[in-house]
Amino acid sequence: MKYVMPQAGRAALDFLASLSTVGRDLTAPQESALDKAGLSEDKLADDLGARAQQIEGVLADVPAWRVANLMGEWHAVHHGPLAVEAFTPIADALKPQFARAQQGPTTLTADPDFTPPKYWLYPIHRTAGGWDAHEDFGFIHGEFLQRYILSKIPRPPAAGNAPADLYEQRRLVAEEAPRLDYHDIFEIGCSSGPYTLKLAQVFPQAQITACDISHAQLLQAQRNANAAGLSWRLIQADGAASTLSDASQDLVTSYIVLHELPVEAIRDIVREAFRVLRPGGDLLFGDVAPYRAMTKRAAWRTDYLATYGGEPFWRGASTLDMAAVLTEAGFVDTKSYGLQPGNYPWVTYGRKP
């Protein structure tokens, strides 16, 4: 898409990006205060609530913690409206490009009567309206809140001068699949398609079907696929009730979807994946690391940021034993493990016998 964002929009998005960069620098003083207070791993409670009291009791008087909270709160309230404001002046210029980009080999089957599950209506990330916050939120989220902002956050020095692939971790997850010769792949929660694009690169011969509940996100996924000359089948559907035929897929997969779902919805998705997979088919999820794979302090921080950042289901998903959930649904060879330092992305795998 060709567009020039007016200066006010660029400044607002650059400011949002700088909050993330500055936020990193505010972590070290908090950690030192916790060290000084003697809150080492063995002193921290196992119970998340009791642990929060221990840590937050110490941090309450630490300026870096108070500033980080102020910035986090400001970001939560303003990121959605600022991104929409950055889009509004260029909306008219983009509409004809959107219409052209809908034309191409990728199909989108919308369901105008679709009733989303109740949890999906929660304003995730504290964005009023959630994934469908605006009729063009697929573009606004995918281009501004994701691609533009991520590209402005400096990479850690260890990354050197290599050109940044902002979506590299999605490719790493796709490459964890045990086969390369899948015929039919089903992705749940594709959003504007960043993981779908990696699936298309790693499995170029596969027919990809991808679902999402959000129509606005699917429209942007269709534009991205057409721009790359790809033939996906996009469907507006709940991954737990996909409308796909029994035993029709060789790989069912998703990237950073499950932590936005209540535990029961995760179980439903796993059961649905089992139904649509062919015998011998693979299930592969990439998501955030569970709390058990983190230090107690890191788990507390993740839980705190999730709670105040509009992620009400994160704790449930992060304390769930995903390999056990897959086993209960009938999968075999189940396993869960982290990639890269920090265990992100976290991979869960199982095979339908």
Ligand SMILES: C[S@@+](CC[C@H](N)C(=O)[O-])C[C@H]1O[C@@H](n2cnc3c(N)ncnc32)[C@H](O)[C@@H]1O
């Ligand atoms: C964090 S985004 C995932 C984005 C994408 N997979 C990526 O790689 O960035 C979560 C997406 O899952 C979708 N979603 C949530 N629950 C779903 C469900 N039950 N079925 C299908 N999509 C769902 C949301 O609408 C949203 O677009």
